[in-house]
Amino acid sequence: MTDHSQPAHHAPAAALPGVLKASALWLPLEHPWRRLPAIGLVVAAAGLGGGLAFGLASPASRPQLWHSWLVGALFVLSIALGGLFFVLVQHATQAGWSVVVRRIAENAMATLPFLALMFLPLVLWGMGDLFHWSHADTVAADPLLTHKQPYLNVPFFVIRTCLYFAIWSALALWFGRQSRLQDETGDHELTRRMRRASAPGLVLFALTVTFASFDWLMSLSPHWYSTIFGVYFFSGSMVAIFAFLALAALALRRAGLLVELISSEHMHDLGKLLFAFVAFWAYIGFSQFFLIWYSNLPEETIFFAMRLNGSWRAASILLALGHFIVPFFFLLPRTIKRNPTALALAAGWLLLMHLLDLHWLVMPNLHPDGLSPSLLDGTTLIGSVGVFLAAFGWSLQRQALVPLRDPRLPESLLFENP
């Protein structure tokens, strides 16, 4: 099949716009961002090491440690998964506009194999404190858990988690490799190969993310179930990745990199997608609430009963306002999305709200009576972000900052919003 969508197909590399020759397309050797992996590792060691030291000091604080650890790990995992989804969708839709920012998402998804390490301690030591279905005596005394045991049992859970990370890492490594390979060879066949792989990749992504969110979040209260839960986790992840992409692109430009390449047109599009997924998150979140509220069945309402009582109620209202109403109207005008400061403000705020969303999903299982922030929340979050930034920074400097010879790069450079 011939491909008519690539007018630049036969253009030699020399025909690329002059802006590419004049710009720094790699992280310069003396650039401060080169220290990101080292700084990230120090932060990770301090945060996670401190967390482990505090958390394991007494048996009473262990449940807090693993719940906090889970929130931190899921926070960075959701950004990385969002990056993987972004890359898959750009290939599946043959998007032209996004080529200049795609490498940022590729660097974000490159962290996935490293983030698997964050889940290792949870699997090895945290299962008993996180999941009460993992105790044989609890299951034996609980008909519902006995019924669910063929799915919810420790060996199968561990196998599934390994499978999720194997699939995510394989997708991230493969797509990252093809993109890097194209930097060297300029082979257009690689673009077609990635497009062909992206659709089955999206199916795998949807299935694994759905079941991973069932396993790692929904089974924290194993009596409760919601079939839309996977989409809810996905929608939050998409808010996280577009907030992260906007912040990273603005930070790169501030650091004097890709200034001529990433224009306010690209920032405008990232802002539009951030706005769209803020609305999508609210749509899915409300759909979940609405059906449970309407049918009013106790085994379903328990989820919201926990979160609408005590100080969790305030957190729920803050989520509705801060994760939807306020950013929705703030991001609505065109000028906001094209203004670096305003967009960075919205993106930073939404990352915070995404963190609150995950906290709100996990913590009521440990503190049913109300919000109870812990020092361990802070240390494990800082450690998780350190792991993510170390892996992201490592990926950032081992390859060019944009897909140098992607056939749609010229189209992306010239992109303008209608």
Next chain:
Amino acid sequence: MAFLRPSLPPGERFGALAEFPTPAALYQACERVRDAGYTRWDAHAPFPVHGLDRAMGLRASRLPWISLVMALGGAATGMGLQGWVSTVAYPLVISGKPFFSWPAFVPVTFELAVLGGAAGAVFGMLALNQLPTLFHPLFGSARFERATDDGFFISVESWDPKFDADQTVELLRRLGATHVELVAS
């Protein structure tokens, strides 16, 4: 009839029509016409030319505001109607929930907001463009038919305060127009 003809000031002459060979020539000519201080003029191309609104010095469209007001109006109608029916006009106890059960009203509220926003965008666009208009004086020019094919045009209306038949035609010629003509009303 307003439906058939655009509402334009009376006069013998509609204005000047200039044809340009390429989108780039059109773009540059637009910048110069804008800088010359003309206000009642337009550009015509078979496809959207990126950045032409800036080259023409057009202000931001009022359309987003129309759409926003219509969307908020639709939302207020949806929530208000259901709330009024459920609490005042015909209160019914449904599955033991309070009369004003706002979550139950959200789907209709949302749909009416979307309907209002979309209708505001479509009909607001038509109204701002004075569409539908079945006739326009520019249709008197045979060349102008190519505006939907391969022609790039600037039309300057005769009631523009700066319009002067000779000088305006001369300006358009200097800007690289391949053909300039005066169009009757």
